[in-house]
Amino acid sequence: xxxxxxxxxxxxxxxxxxxxxxxxxxxxxxxxxxxxxxxxxxxxxxxxxxxxxxxxxxxxxxxxxxxxxxxxxxxxxxxxxxxxxxxxxxxxxxxxxxxxxxxxxx
Amino acid sequence: xxxxxxxxxxxxxxxxxxxxxxxxxxxxxxxxxxxxxxxxxxxxxxxxxxxxxxxxxxxxxxxxxxxxxxxxxxxxxxxxxxxxxxxxxxxxxxxxxxxxxxxxxxxxxxxxxxx
Numbered sequence: 001x002x003x004x005x006x007x008x009x010x011x012x013x014x015x016x017x018x019x020x021x022x023x024x025x026x027x028x029x030x031x032x033x034x035x036x037x038x039x040x041x042x043x044x045x046x047x048x049x050x051x052x053x054x055x056x057x058x059x060x061x062x063x064x065x066x067x068x069x070x071x072x073x074x075x076x077x078x079x080x081x082x083x084x085x086x087x088x089x090x091x092x093x094x095x096x097x098x099x100x101x102x103x104x105x106x
Numbered sequence: 107x108x109x110x111x112x113x114x115x116x117x118x119x120x121x122x123x124x125x126x127x128x129x130x131x132x133x134x135x136x137x138x139x140x141x142x143x144x145x146x147x148x149x150x151x152x153x154x155x156x157x158x159x160x161x162x163x164x165x166x167x168x169x170x171x172x173x174x175x176x177x178x179x180x181x182x183x184x185x186x187x188x189x190x191x192x193x194x195x196x197x198x199x200x201x202x203x204x205x206x207x208x209x210x211x212x213x214x215x216x217x218x219x220x221x
Contacts, residue, residue: 043212094210096149
């Protein structure tokens with residue numbers, strides 16, 4: 001089992017839709033979790049950290065489920081500009097998942 | 107001002123050549139990294155330096171040699187380039203070594219193509 005796994009997608013959704021991604025991790029001792037966003041042919045950029053109690057930033061909500069060892073990212077009211085690849089990052093060594101591609105269509 | 111800058115952005119070279127990619131950060135961070143992103147988009151850490159000291163050295167061929175002359179610079183030298191080395195190489199930095207809540211800042215990437 002890979003250390004960090006994501007559904008690569010692509011997820012094709014209409015504008016205004018709600019979409020959710022999961023990311024599973026294998027190391028139960030993992031302590032730190034993040035979501036990064038990577039636009040086509042660009043560098044990854046931090047979207048948000050994931051806290052144990054869950055956290056929200058505008059239309060984005062991140063959750064952590066330690067029992068099942070996954071983190072999730074929920075995007076509400078999708079915009080065209082949300083089209084990108086979303087990478088989950090786990091643990092101190094900043095282990096990246098392979099990313100989930102999101103395409104928001106008009 | 108670019109926070110993490112790496113050069114060159116694009117590099118096309120022949121098999122067997124030796125090449126270097128340079129990276130500089132002006133954020134005052136202690137820790138720098140090299141990541142490789144292959145054609146399948148996997149982003150894998152290669153090396154990490156903290157205050158010029160190597161702290162992460164993943165399993166990469168010894169043809170890859172990082173060098174950190176000071177904490178603001180981390181260069182990557184690659185000997186005897188192979189076709190499989192074609193990838194995007196990202197330099198990155200963070201305030202401290204990877205700890206909870208530590209944000210990592212990436213350079214724009216260096217697109218290496220070996221022909």
